[in-house]
Structure formats: structure tokens, C-alpha cells
Amino acid sequence: MTQQAVLQVDNLKTYFHLEEGKTAKAVDDISFKISPGETVALVGESGSGKSISALSIMQLINKPGRIEGGKITLNGKDITNYNAKQMTKIRGNDIAMIFQEPMTALNPVFTIGNQITEIVRKHKNMSRQEAHRHAIHLLKLVGLSRAEEIMKEFPHQLSGGMRQRVMIAMAISCDPMLLIADEPTTALDVTIQAQILDLMNEMKERFQMALLLITHDVGVVSQYADRVMVMYGGQIVEEATVDVLLESPKHPYTQGLLDSLPMVDKDVNRLGTIKGTVPPAYDFPSGCRFSTRCPHVMEKCHSQNPSLSTSDSEHHVRCHLYPSEVKE
Amino acid sequence: MHKYIIRRILVFIPMLIMLSIIVFALAKAAPGDPFTGKILDPTVDPEVFNEQREALGLNDPIPVQYFRWATSMAKGDFGESMYYKGRDVQSLISERIVNTVYLGLFALVITLVVAIPIGIYSAKNPYSPLDYSATTFGFLGLAIPNFFFGLIAIYVFAIKLGWFPAQGTISNIHITGFSEFLNRIHHMVLPGITLGLAGTATYMRYMRSEVLDVLGSDYIRTAKAKGMNDRNVLYKHTLRNAIIPIITLMGFEFGALLSGAIITEQVFSYPGLGTLFINSITNRDYPVIMSITLLLGVAILIGNLLADIFYSIVDPRIRYD
Numbered sequence: 001m002t003q004q005a006v007l008q009v010d011n012l013k014t015y016f017h018l019e020e021g022k023t024a025k026a027v028d029d030i031s032f033k034i035s036p037g038e039t040v041a042l043v044g045e046s047g048s049g050k051s052i053s054a055l056s057i058m059q060l061i062n063k064p065g066r067i068e069g070g071k072i073t074l075n076g077k078d079i080t081n082y083n084a085k086q087m088t089k090i091r092g093n094d095i096a097m098i099f100q101e102p103m104t105a106l107n108p109v110f111t112i113g114n115q116i117t118e119i120v121r122k123h124k125n126m127s128r129q130e131a132h133r134h135a136i137h138l139l140k141l142v143g144l145s146r147a148e149e150i151m152k153e154f155p156h157q158l159s160g161g162m163r164q165r166v167m168i169a170m171a172i173s174c175d176p177m178l179l180i181a182d183e184p185t186t187a188l189d190v191t192i193q194a195q196i197l198d199l200m201n202e203m204k205e206r207f208q209m210a211l212l213l214i215t216h217d218v219g220v221v222s223q224y225a226d227r228v229m230v231m232y233g234g235q236i237v238e239e240a241t242v243d244v245l246l247e248s249p250k251h252p253y254t255q256g257l258l259d260s261l262p263m264v265d266k267d268v269n270r271l272g273t274i275k276g277t278v279p280p281a282y283d284f285p286s287g288c289r290f291s292t293r294c295p296h297v298m299e300k301c302h303s304q305n306p307s308l309s310t311s312d313s314e315h316h317v318r319c320h321l322y323p324s325e326v327k328e
Numbered sequence: 329m330h331k332y333i334i335r336r337i338l339v340f341i342p343m344l345i346m347l348s349i350i351v352f353a354l355a356k357a358a359p360g361d362p363f364t365g366k367i368l369d370p371t372v373d374p375e376v377f378n379e380q381r382e383a384l385g386l387n388d389p390i391p392v393q394y395f396r397w398a399t400s401m402a403k404g405d406f407g408e409s410m411y412y413k414g415r416d417v418q419s420l421i422s423e424r425i426v427n428t429v430y431l432g433l434f435a436l437v438i439t440l441v442v443a444i445p446i447g448i449y450s451a452k453n454p455y456s457p458l459d460y461s462a463t464t465f466g467f468l469g470l471a472i473p474n475f476f477f478g479l480i481a482i483y484v485f486a487i488k489l490g491w492f493p494a495q496g497t498i499s500n501i502h503i504t505g506f507s508e509f510l511n512r513i514h515h516m517v518l519p520g521i522t523l524g525l526a527g528t529a530t531y532m533r534y535m536r537s538e539v540l541d542v543l544g545s546d547y548i549r550t551a552k553a554k555g556m557n558d559r560n561v562l563y564k565h566t567l568r569n570a571i572i573p574i575i576t577l578m579g580f581e582f583g584a585l586l587s588g589a590i591i592t593e594q595v596f597s598y599p600g601l602g603t604l605f606i607n608s609i610t611n612r613d614y615p616v617i618m619s620i621t622l623l624l625g626v627a628i629l630i631g632n633l634l635a636d637i638f639y640s641i642v643d644p645r646i647r648y649d
């Protein structure tokens with residue numbers, strides 16, 4: 001814990017201001033840290049705010065969304081109030097991001113070569129030839145052996161798995177300290193998924209990046225992550241190391257997630273044991289946000305939203321069932 | 329790519345033949361011929377007309393007439409005007425067509441220069457005051473008919489304010505050199521704006537929605553996540569994609585531009601193909617009518633062909649199918 005965190009997020013809030021004066025609290029007061037070389041998984045059902053958290057870190061929130069508060073520290077530097085120009089030097093260079101849909105994430109009218117050289121020329125000040133050589137090197141690194149040809153090809157000529165490799169090549173091209181992967185394999189065939197995740201893990205180790213891995217898949221979490229954060233209703237409801245969390249989940253939501261594991265091919269979207277659906281972000285229940293679905297709901301849960309306990313520095317949980325720990 | 333273009337050109341030929349048949353059939357189906365009005369003239373023996381009809385081949389079977397017409401058209405012989413005796417159709421058309429081409433180009437340039445930047449601005453700043461004004465202008469531009477706008481423009485800018493001439497292409501034939509060019513442009517302003525009005529509105533709305541669409545797409549998010557700045561994201565990643573449907577639109581709009589020119593030229597007594605066309609209809613001058621109709625049809629086909637070819641160049645996804 002003496003090491004400086006690569007990324008520290010404090011009390012981040014991102015709201016969407018909808019019509020009729022409604023406010024969707026997509027991300028509501030989340031705090032976490034990622035240490036160098038660490039893989040942190042962010043899990044939770046659809047709509048829990050995972051993508052918006054990631055995009056907030058990149059300052060890529062579009063209207064009607066807005067970052068309402070909080071602090072983002074990158075490698076000791078407070079980047080919260082960086083302007084658009086300053087952020088272009090961070091994005092792709094210090095923090096890289098990979099998205100869920102490889103089919104649409106690449107620009108259809110430019111060649112792969114164009115799209116990779118563009119980023120290294122921007123951040124690494126390379127000449128055209130240097131950038132070209134570097135791009136070919138990157139493509140080979142991510143397992144695309146026909147690199148020279150692929151440079152001249154367009155995205156539609158590649159398969160989904162190949163495109164995601166291109167995205168990874170682009171992400172690692174400028175040696176970022178943090179890689180954010182937002183469900184990088186959800187859209188791919190099961191057989192390809194493992195290859196892409198292994199590749200990402202390999203690149204992570206090779207370039208000593210920290211990795212924020214957003215996923216639905218608890219299987220992926222157990223295999224690749226060091227630490228897990230469980231998100232529900234725009235908040236982190238539980239956080240622990242992978243072993244602890246999988247072994248002894250405390251939050252009823254996490255327990256529900258894990259219980260449902262063997263039954264539904266690990267897809268959190270189709271939970272067997274948690275009744276109901278996530279309430280919309282503009283209409284959370286008062287009190288605990290999970291109270292509408294929690295099997296252990298108590299009187300207190302309806303009036304008071306529990307805070308994330310900090311008593312146990314390794315295992316945080318946001319639930320009234322664990323009040324005693326606060327005093328220890 | 330080359331295969332694609334060759335295939336498109338091959339499809340062009342049967343379309344051309346179809347078009348010529350339609351033009352011919354329409355001309356034949358229209359009641360009357362150049363002698364119709366005169367048949368009531370009691371001083372002329374109807375037999376004289378019939379002899380003339382026979383001489384012109386108007387009494388031959390329809391397919392024979394079509395074949396004769398089509399082959400001479402294909403050879404570039406458009407026939408002789410029935411109204412302006414002794415003048416062949418080519419010379420009538422060629423002295424007018426330049427004016428129409430200039431007017432059309434002028435209108436198109438105004439349209440694109442105005443519509444594309446405003447469309448982009450509206451997409452970048454949706455619901456801003458300028459966006460609302462552009463939307464309002466767009467609806468008006470589409471709702472007001474060409475001739476009506478033209479008449480208002482003449483009344484306000486030519487008659488009341490006297491800023492622009494109300495008709496013609498040039499003040500007098502003795503002007504030469506650069507001042508001739510300026511004088512011609514001066515004459516083209518009002519008809520050009522009139523002709524370009526509807527197109528401007530259309531392109532603006534199209535551009536706005538395309539840019540808005542592209543700005544919300546995944547690959548734009550990727551470009552931003554790579555650290556590309558706003559200018560690069562807009563001018564490289566966004567515009568290159570948003571322009572693709574605009575090219576298709578230009579193919580379609582080309583026909584609208586030509587038909588708009590016919591009416592606009594009439595309003596401004598502008599000596600182009602349009603006025604010649606309308607006059608020929610009034611005079612039942614069939615060789616001219618048919619030639620111009622066919623020419624307009626061919627122009628539209630070529631416009632679409634060019635749009636298609638251009639489209640296949642800017643969109644890599646259709647190059648190889």
C-alpha cells in the first residue's frame with residue numbers, strides 16, 4: 001500500500017439530466033484505487049453504471065450526462081479539472097480503453113494502418129515510417145501474423161476477434177499505465193473470448209499496465225482479476241480481493257450473483273436467484289438501493305442507505321447486515 | 329472496383345434504351361401534332377397537311393418511327409425543329425445548354441457552400457439558436473415553391489432594391505473579359521438562389537442528421553479515447569463518414585435541380601434549356617421536346633452513375649462486392 005496508485009477515484013458522481021427534470025444517478029459517489037500492475041474487475045448487472053464509470057474517468061461523458069463531483073487522480077496528478085486539450089494528451093497515452101463492440105469500434109472508412117499510425121504519431125511524435133513500422137510490430141505482437149496486409153485492409157475485412165486484436169494493438173501502442181477494458185469479449189464467440197482475454201493479460205504483464213476489467217462474467221473475474229468491485233445502482237456495494245469475495249461474499253447482491261453462477265452460464269444478465277430487475281437510475285428506492293430485491297431486507301433498509309464500511313481495509317461492504325464491523 | 333464501375337456502365341445502356349422508348353411513347357401519346365391547330369384553318373386544304381405528314385413519316389407504323397428516331401438520335405442527329413423552320417435541334421440546344429449548366433453549377437455551389445457548414449454546425453450545436461433558425465429556414469425552403477420565391481425575389485431585389493437584374497444572362501453583348509464574367513454572375517444571383525433554395529434546405533437537414541448520427545457512433549468514441557482532438561474527430565473521422573450519404577443524395581437531387589431549372593429559367597426569362605423546353609411544348613415542337621426530355625433523362629442517369637461511382641470510391645465497404 002506504500003506504492004502510489006495508478007488511478008485513484010474519490011467520490012465520483014456522474015448524473016444524466018433527463019427531460020421532465022429527472023436525474024439519472026448513473027454513477028453516484030464511487031471511490032476506488034488501482035495499484036500498478038493490478039487487475040481490478042468491475043462487475044454488476046446491466047445498467048449498474050460500469051461503462052459510465054469508465055467513461056467518466058476518460059472524461060468522455062456526453063450530454064445530457066455530466067460529471068457532478070469527485071476527484072480523479074492519475075499517477076499522483078489530479079486530472080479532474082483538465083480541459084479538453086489536456087485530456088487528449090492523457091487519453092490513448094496514459095489511459096487506453098477497449099470497448100465491447102469490435103464490429104463498430106473501428107472507423108469503417110479508414111484502413112487499420114491509418115487508425116493505428118494515427119495514435120502513435122499523435123502521442124509518440126513518430127514520423128510516418130516509424131509509425132508504420134511500429135504499427136506492424138504491434139499487429140504482430142497481438143497475434144496478427146499477416147500484419148503487412150492487414151495494415152492496408154479495412155475493418156469490414158476482419159473478423160470480430162481480429163478487430164478486437166487491432167483494438168488491443170491500438171490500446172498498447174503508446175505504453176499506457178492503465179488499460180480500461182469494457183466488456184471486451186462479450187460480443188465475441190466463446191472460443192475467441194479466452195484467446196482475447198489471454199492476449200490482454202499477456203500484454204498487461206509485458207507492458208506492466210494496470211487493468212480495469214469491466215465484465216459480466218464471474219468466471220473471467222476469478223481467472224484474471226486480483227480484486228473485484230461489485231456495482232449496483234451506481235454505487236460500489238462490495239469490494240474485496242478475488243479469493244475473499246468468491247469465498248465469502250457478504251453483500252446479499254454479491255451472494256445472489258455468485259449463487260446464480262452454475263445455473264446460467266455465468267451471465268449476470270439472466271440471474272436465477274435475484275428477483276426483479278435493476279431499478280432505473282432516475283428512480284432508485286430511498287434507503288438501500290437493493291432493498292426492492294433483497295431477500296434480507298429490514299425496516300432500516302428502506303429509510304437509510306448504508307455506507308461502504310471501511311473497518312476492514314481488505315473487504316468493504318455496503319449493507320446494514322454488517323453494522324458491528326464499524327466499531328472494531 | 330473497376331469491375332463495379334464497368335458493371336454500372338453496362339446497366340446504364342438498357343436504362344438508356346428504356347428511357348428513349350418512354351420519351352418516344354409519351355411524345356406519341358400526347359394529343360395533336362404540329363399541324364393540329366392549323367387543321368381548323370379553312371383556307372388550307374386538309375390534304376396538304378396529310379401530304380406533309382406523309383413526307384415527315386408521321387403516318388408510318390409507330391415502331392418504324394421509333395427506330396428511325398432512335399438511330400438518328402444515336403448518331404447525334406436530333407432532327408430539325410418543326411417550329412423554327414430550317415434550324416436543327418442540336419444548334420437550338422447547344423446555344424442554350426451552356427446557360428443552364430452554368431446556372432445549375434452556380435446553384436449547386438451556393439447550396440453546398442451554405443448547407444454543409446450550417447448542417448455541421450447544427451449537428452455540433454443541436455438546439456442552439458442557429459440550429460433552430462436553420463431548421464425554420466429549412467422548412468420554409470422546402471415549403472415555398474420555386475416560382476413563388478423567384479417572383480418575390482424579383483419584386484424585392486430587382487424591382488424595389490434594384491440590386492440585381494430581373495432577367496437575362498448579360499446586360500449587353502459588348503461587355504467582354506472579366507467584366508463579362510462578373511456581369512454574368514450578377515445575372516445569375518437571383519435565379520441561382522431561387523434554384524438552390526430547396527436543395528439547400530434538403531442538404532442542410534441531411535448533413536445535420538448524418539453528422540449527429542456519426543458523432544454518436546462507437547468509432548467516434550474510439551477516436552476520442554485515442555486522444556484525437558476535436559478537429560481531427562470532426563474533420564477526419566466524422567466528415568469522411570457523413571459525406572457518404574450526401575453523395576447518394578446528390579445523385580437523387582440532380583434530377584430535382586434540372587426540373588427546378590426549367591421553372592426557374594421561366595420565371596427569370598433566363599435563356600436556357602428550360603425556357604426552350606417550355607416554349608417547345610407550347611409550340612408542339614416535338615423534335616425539340618423529345619431531344620430535351622431525352623437529354624434531361626440522360627443527364628439524370630449520368631448523375632446517378634457518377635454518384636454511384638463516387639460512392640464506391642469513398643466507401644471502402646462496397647468496393648469488393
Ligand SMILES: Nc1ncnc2c1ncn2[C@@H]1O[C@H](COP(=O)(O)OP(=O)(O)OP(=O)(O)O)[C@@H](O)[C@H]1O
Nearest residue numbers: 016024026045046047048049050051052053280281
Ligand atoms: N445517454 C444516457 N442518457 C440517459 N441515461 C443514461 C445514458 N447513458 C447511461 N445512462 C444511465 O446510466 C446507467 C448506467 O449505464 P451504464 O452504461 O454505465 O451501465 P453498464 O453497467 O455499463 O451496463 P451494461 O452492462 O449494459 O453495459 C443506465 O442505467 C442509464 O440509466
Ligand code: SF4
Nearest residue numbers: 288291294301319320
Ligand atoms: S442494506 Fe438491507 S436491503 Fe440493502 S442489501 Fe443490506 S440487507 Fe439488503
Ligand SMILES: [Mg+2]
Nearest residue numbers: 050051052182
Ligand atoms: Mg456497459
